[in-house]
Amino acid sequence: MAAVVFQELETTPGRKTWKRLLRRGGAMFGLGVVAFFIFIAIFAPWLAPHDPLGTSWSAVRAAPSATYLFGADELGRDVLSRIIWGARASILAGVVSVSISLALGVPIGMAAGYLGRWVDALISRITDAMLACPFLILAIALAAFLGPSLTNAMIAIGISATPIFIRLTRAQVLTAKSEDYVEAARALGNPHLRIALRHIFPNIVAPLIVQATLAIAAAVIAEASLSFLGLGQQPPAPSWGSMLNTARNYVDQAPWIAIWPGVSIFLLVLSFNLLGDGLRDALDPRHK
Amino acid sequence: MLNYLLQRLATIIPTLFFVSVLIFTLQQLLPGDPAIALAGEDRDPNVVAYLRAKFHLDEPLPVRYWYWVSGVLQGDLGESVRIQKPVTELILQKLPVTIQLAAMAMVIALLIGITAGVISAVKKDTWWDYGANVFALWGLSTPNFWLGILLILLFAVQLGWLPASGYVSPFEDLKANLAAMIMPAFVLGNAIAAVLMRHTRSAMLQVLSSDYVRTARAKGLDERVVVLKHALRNALIPVITLGALEFGTLLSGAVLTEQVFTIPGFGKLIVDAVFNRDYLVVQGVVLFTATVYITLNLIADLAYFVVNPRMRH
Numbered sequence: 032m033a034a035v036v037f038q039e040l041e042t043t044p045g046r047k048t049w050k051r052l053l054r055r056g057g058a059m060f061g062l063g064v065v066a067f068f069i070f071i072a073i074f075a076p077w078l079a080p081h082d083p084l085g086t087s088w089s090a091v092r093a094a095p096s097a098t099y100l101f102g103a104d105e106l107g108r109d110v111l112s113r114i115i116w117g118a119r120a121s122i123l124a125g126v127v128s129v130s131i132s133l134a135l136g137v138p139i140g141m142a143a144g145y146l147g148r149w150v151d152a153l154i155s156r157i158t159d160a161m162l163a164c165p166f167l168i169l170a171i172a173l174a175a176f177l178g179p180s181l182t183n184a185m186i187a188i189g190i191s192a193t194p195i196f197i198r199l200t201r202a203q204v205l206t207a208k209s210e211d212y213v214e215a216a217r218a219l220g221n222p223h224l225r226i227a228l229r230h231i232f233p234n235i236v237a238p239l240i241v242q243a244t245l246a247i248a249a250a251v252i253a254e255a256s257l258s259f260l261g262l263g264q265q266p267p268a269p270s271w272g273s274m275l276n277t278a279r280n281y282v283d284q285a286p287w288i289a290i291w292p293g294v295s296i297f298l299l300v301l302s303f304n305l306l307g308d309g310l311r312d313a314l315d316p317r318h319k
Numbered sequence: 320m321l322n323y324l325l326q327r328l329a330t331i332i333p334t335l336f337f338v339s340v341l342i343f344t345l346q347q348l349l350p351g352d353p354a355i356a357l358a359g360e361d362r363d364p365n366v367v368a369y370l371r372a373k374f375h376l377d378e379p380l381p382v383r384y385w386y387w388v389s390g391v392l393q394g395d396l397g398e399s400v401r402i403q404k405p406v407t408e409l410i411l412q413k414l415p416v417t418i419q420l421a422a423m424a425m426v427i428a429l430l431i432g433i434t435a436g437v438i439s440a441v442k443k444d445t446w447w448d449y450g451a452n453v454f455a456l457w458g459l460s461t462p463n464f465w466l467g468i469l470l471i472l473l474f475a476v477q478l479g480w481l482p483a484s485g486y487v488s489p490f491e492d493l494k495a496n497l498a499a500m501i502m503p504a505f506v507l508g509n510a511i512a513a514v515l516m517r518h519t520r521s522a523m524l525q526v527l528s529s530d531y532v533r534t535a536r537a538k539g540l541d542e543r544v545v546v547l548k549h550a551l552r553n554a555l556i557p558v559i560t561l562g563a564l565e566f567g568t569l570l571s572g573a574v575l576t577e578q579v580f581t582i583p584g585f586g587k588l589i590v591d592a593v594f595n596r597d598y599l600v601v602q603g604v605v606l607f608t609a610t611v612y613i614t615l616n617l618i619a620d621l622a623y624f625v626v627n628p629r630m631r632h
Binding site (some may be wrong): 156157159160161164165166167168169171172173174175176177248255256259260262273275278279283286289292293295296297300301302304305313317 | 327330333334335336337338340341342343346348456457459460462464465468469471472474481491516566567568570571572574575578589590592593594598601602604605608609612613616629
């Protein structure tokens with residue numbers, strides 16, 4: 032009996048979550064695909080069979096073959112190599128823009144929830160105003176005013192997604208604030224900053240992780256959308272969104288240019304969505 | 320009712336104020352002299368002088384904001400430097416096309432989303448349910464511009480049933496208009512159908528386990544009557560109001576869909592404006608969408624209030 036209790040105590044919450052996550056097929060599939068894309072993004076120089084920027088007039092719109100597994104594009108560039116290199120832009124955009132949203136949204140949301148009163152009222156109204164502008168339209172406007180580039184697209188997506196994190200953090204802090212352990216920490220005379228960072232923050236991390244994973248999925252689509260419109264990664268650098276933009280003009284002659292970038296975006300976004308759903312179930316067993 | 324309405328209006332005014340500040344701030348992001356940047360690629364000295372005078376660019380920031388917002392309140396969003404027409408006129412000109420696209424997309428989304436949601440809730444934990452959930456995940460994960468390209472490839476290039484692009488006004492030729500709009504409307508409706516399916520499923524599951532549905536079943540009513548008449552009617556209330564909030568997704572999606580199918584609507588207006596550096600049009604479109612979104616939100620809230628008597632207490 033004592034051994035069972037001991038073993039139970041040794042199991043950390045992180046390990047329990049991981050065990051619950053392992054039992055979810057969808058989440059594991061998602062994790063596998065995400066890991067695969069991260070791998071090809073990191074090792075792109077070694078994995079890509081051709082130079083992603085190297086044009087070849089003899090291979091213009093070449094159909095898939097042994098030399099060009101996924102075919103070649105309108106300038107004779109290898110589609111597979113561009114897909115492999117394009118993974119970098121997509122993953123980078125997903126991770127960097129969500130990091131920007133977290134870095135801005137979590138402290139602001141904590142301030143709103145913890146300090147309350149006029150700080151909360153002011154932050155909530157600004158958040159409402161940002162949420163009133165449709166996500167992609169705000170991102171397009173920001174990218175347009177900042178100038179088209181991958182960096183500016185990431186900043187635009189990050190800023191546009193920030194209000195979601197402000198709202199979530201604020202709501203979580205409001206719930207945690209009235210818990211006994213926070214009351215106890217306050218009764219012991221801890222300063223506000225310490226209560227917020229040491230007592231409240233660790234207890235609101237779980238929903239933030241779930242939201243961040245789902246937000247990466249949205250950010251990957253947003254980056255592809257901005258690149259598709261010409262506001263993200265600039266040519267000739269490869270990006271799945273901009274590949275689809277040019278593919279649109281050759282859809283009747285060379286459909287393979289359009290298929291693979293789309294499949295890649297779909298798989299990566301689907302995987303982040305599956306992983307996010309799985310994490311939500313694993314971190315909160317009440318949610319089914 | 321009046322109290323609630325006043326309370327909601329009281330929160331909308333500061334929100335609209337911050338929306339205007341946010342959109343005004345966009346101009347400040349432009350590098351260098353805003354008059355030169357706003358004048359577009361041509362940098363016509365007359366346009367630069369007009370912009371400098373119009374936006375009082377020599378005055379301090381709060382004064383400039385005041386001049387700008389007073390113009391906006393009178394419906395003056397400035398003039399497009401490219402097309403040389405008032406921005407308000409341009410928006411109103413393009414709006415009907417996008418409204419038609421959005422309305423058709425919403426009908427498709429409601430038909431697919433609600434049907435799939437009901438089936439998945441009634442047949443919970445069966446292959447029907449799993450199928451509907453896979454459909455929802457597909458809808459949420461497919462970039463709609465890619466889906467658009469795939470549909471063009473299938474229905475326009477391979478089968479030749481529908482036109483790949485182009486727009487015909489419904490007043491000129493209704494049949495050609497519908498043929499041109501059905502693919503974009505489906506593409507746009509697809510993602511929203513996924514969201515509506517998830518909402519309908521959870522609302523139906525909740526309603527189906529409630530006491531009055533159990534009573535209806537105990538009375539020996541036909542299951543179809545129980546599901547469609549007793550359960551769905553009540554489950555639809557939150558679904559419809561949540562559906563109104565999908566307006567933002569609809570407009571964001573319209574930007575991409577209109578680009579893929581070359582439809583001269585609202586979305587194409589903002590994209591063209593971005594590339595022509597027609598910043599006043601970009602600003603105007605964002606301001607307009609935000610205002611419409613806030614208004615729709617208010618209508619959805621009021622509708623919820625009207626149909627749900629419990630909210631009145």
